[in-house]
Amino acid sequence: MSTKGHVGRAFAPGHITGFFEIHDDPLPQKRGSTGCGLVLDGGIETTVSESMGRTEIILDGIPVLAETTRAVVDKLVDFPVRVSCTSSIPIGCGFGASAAGALSVAYALNEAFSLDLTSNQLLETAHIAEVTNGSGMGDVEGQSQGGIPIRLSAGCPPYGKLDRVPSPPFEIFCVVLGELSTGSILEDSAIMREINSAGREALHSLLSRPTLENFMQLSKQFTLRCGLASEHLLDAIESVNAIGGMSSQAMLGDTIFAISGAASKMDIMLSLKEFGDVLTYNVGSCNLLPLDV
Incomplete structure (x- = not known):
């Protein structure tokens, strides 16, 4: 990994959920879902850099609101950035794109600006953005696991617990x-x-x-x-x-x-x-x- 001129890049995979159960809780870290899904080799690749103006989010060359991704940016940095995302999964169709955007921007910001956050801290930020914006309830956790993740308990670490169905590719x-x-x-x-x-x-x-x-x-x-x-x-x-x-x-x-x-x-x-x-x-x-x- 390297950082040059405050630029960071990260990839987060898509996630398809096969079945789920919602678990509500006043604490967003405990809110989420249990169930099982598949993590794909397609997803969202994000590049972040400093911006001289306001924060902007670009998806496949088009400016977007991307409220979940924007919530992660607002939580992790207090200055404007340019977020450029490239997607190899459909948006809004059950591929966990909002979670992939949130996770990839969290990792990219951490890399670009030396935020010194752990994976669980980045995961928590993306999870809270997802559940508070109503764009998903468990994709973030599945994407962090890979393969065929089983969400045994809801929420992000330390509340969420995961296992995995063993399978060859x-x-x-x-x-x-x-x-x-x-x-x-x-x-x-x-x-x-x-x-x-x-x-x-x-x-x-x-x-x-x-x-x-x-x-x-x-x-x-x-x-x-x-x-x-x-x-x-x-x-x-x-x-x-x-x-x-x-x-x-x-x-x-x-x-x-x-x-x-x-x-x-x-x-x-x-x-x-x-x-x-x-x-x-x-x-x-x-x-x-x-x-x-």
């Missing part, structure tokens, strides 16, 4: 069909009661058999029970499952994610192409990375 295939508003779903008490009940049962079942295949099956059951999937998404899930693949909904987005299962990768991609452009990612030990400038 594998590919997943995704199609974005639309967007869902995370905030509107989290504010609907009836939907949340059903989500929490289903998520609690799914986590219990996963811990009794922590395999990738069981995670995929439980994620599908969670999707069907909670009723958050569009008809188009349900058709895509059925199409993949009919050829021996395994698929479910990325929470919270109108997005399907799939693994080949008993089918070939080519068959999965051909099946999904009927519903839109197919995105392919690898899942392995994809952890946060400070980057050399």
Whole structure:
């Protein structure tokens, strides 16, 4: 790692949640979710530098408000900076982009301005920004773990506890069909009661058999029970499952994610192409990375 002229770079991976249960708490460090998901090799790469004017956040060349990322900036520094983000995951579609933005900017600021913060301190800052802005409830913790993280207890360290489903690296295939508003779903008490009940049962079942295949099956059951999937998404899930693949909904987005299962990768991609452009990612030990400038 190096720092030249107060410039810092960092990468944070995307995260797809298969199922979850929300845990509310007055203390934001304890607020969050339990559940399980997949950490991708795609994500958000962020570069930060000093700014002569006001703080600006640029995503793929376009100025954005990015309230969660901005909250991290405001917490960690008291002077204007330029934040430039490049994304290799869709935004607002269940890939944990807001958390990836928050985490990557925290690491980049720490690198650029020698803030001397630990990983847990950076994680806490990003977590608080996520839960207070209503943009997510557990992606930050999952992204910090890599692979197939299991969120055993809610919140950031020392409250949040994680484990991981052991698995060799594998590919997943995704199609974005639309967007869902995370905030509107989290504010609907009836939907949340059903989500929490289903998520609690799914986590219990996963811990009794922590395999990738069981995670995929439980994620599908969670999707069907909670009723958050569009008809188009349900058709895509059925199409993949009919050829021996395994698929479910990325929470919270109108997005399907799939693994080949008993089918070939080519068959999965051909099946999904009927519903839109197919995105392919690898899942392995994809952890946060400070980057050399």
